[in-house]
Amino acid sequence: MSQPRSQASWPAGIAEVRLEPTDISRTELREEVKGWLLFVREESYPTSTPEDGLRQRRAFIEKWATASQEFRESYYSRAPVYDSALDYPASVLSQLARRPDKRFLLLGGGTHPFETAGAGYAPRCHVPELLDLPARTALYLNQADFHALSMTRRGTVVFADGPDYSWYVIDTPGLAIGQMAIVEFGSNGQVRDSILRRPWNIGLVVLFGEMGRRVADLAESSIGGPPRINEPLDMDRPILELLESTRQSNKFMDVGYGHPDLWLQIIEKSAPGYLELEAQGREVEFELNDLVQCDAWY
Incomplete structure (x- = not known):
């Protein structure tokens, strides 16, 4: 007697259910x-x-x-x-x-x-x-x-x-x-x-x-910026250093946007507790559900 197909994996096992290979307009x-x-x-x-x-x-x-x-x-x-x-x-x-x-x-x-x-x-x-x-x-x-x-x-x-x-x-x-x-x-x-x-x-x-x-x-x-301001980042750097280095190299869309005090305020308000975890080398433990939606910063 055949076993019923798993509801979670449907349509696995139905060979005829195939994805169309051609991209159709x-x-x-x-x-x-x-x-x-x-x-x-x-x-x-x-x-x-x-x-x-x-x-x-x-x-x-x-x-x-x-x-x-x-x-x-x-x-x-x-x-x-x-x-x-x-x-x-x-x-x-x-x-x-x-x-x-x-x-x-x-x-x-x-x-x-x-x-x-x-x-x-x-x-x-x-x-x-x-x-x-x-x-x-x-x-x-x-x-x-x-x-x-x-x-x-x-x-x-x-x-x-x-x-x-x-x-x-x-x-x-x-x-x-x-x-x-x-x-x-x-x-x-x-x-x-x-x-x-x-x-x-x-x-x-x-x-x-x-x-x-x-x-x-x-x-x-170039909506969202030209390649120069979308180059790969060194994500192993502390977040405050990462933001400040981007500002100093004029690689924000708005030239010279922001400053270290602003980065600190934004992070502490929108991701409370993150900087403390990062200082202990435990930033991966930060829960994304703890992010807080904030009003625009100028």
Whole structure:
């Protein structure tokens, strides 16, 4: 008797549930997924609990992925082109909470390629092979998140909210040199483009990203600063020395910004207890939950 698949690792073990290898543009996606959307509309029924909704969405993915091509074409041939690749009926989305629009990712060791939404090389920086963030896993394929996922006429999975959005990626190599990658993923989960910025230069980058600016636009316009002020940092230095050396070398976006007394005030107010731990060589023990949001400092 076969053992049931782990709910946490779904769809591991379903060989037919595959990620689409091609990066498909937003316009092309609307045509590519129309048969799948019609299938969902015709097969869906109201669910009463989030668990029932999850089972229904996963069942749809399994059935579409494992069906014959003739079955999929029978929907594709009579389907209209929908407004978007995520044009699902309200009944299917009723038990699915919308993911908060927070596009920050932490990179870890990776688990399962179909449970992660990105891999590969970027033109201007290297992003490790697999992105492993529990919330991202849970809110995409594992949770059959129809706010993000769609399926092609070939039965493959696409991340239909991926194109044209910027993600802010923090990985171990980046932490070591004080750099954050701003990454644009394609519909196939692969890295399409990226740039590197020091964290304290991220403000304008986030603002312009929210206005729909692409990674290529950010790079060409030097939003978040030119390469000279986004060079790697020596993160082994004490934080006050790191900030002051950046000021003295004119590598803040505002020339000469800040002074040692200001750094001290900002750190003590926003990260209470950090400097004491750092002085004892125990800064890694600082709890990120202890960070305090402060008003802007001028």
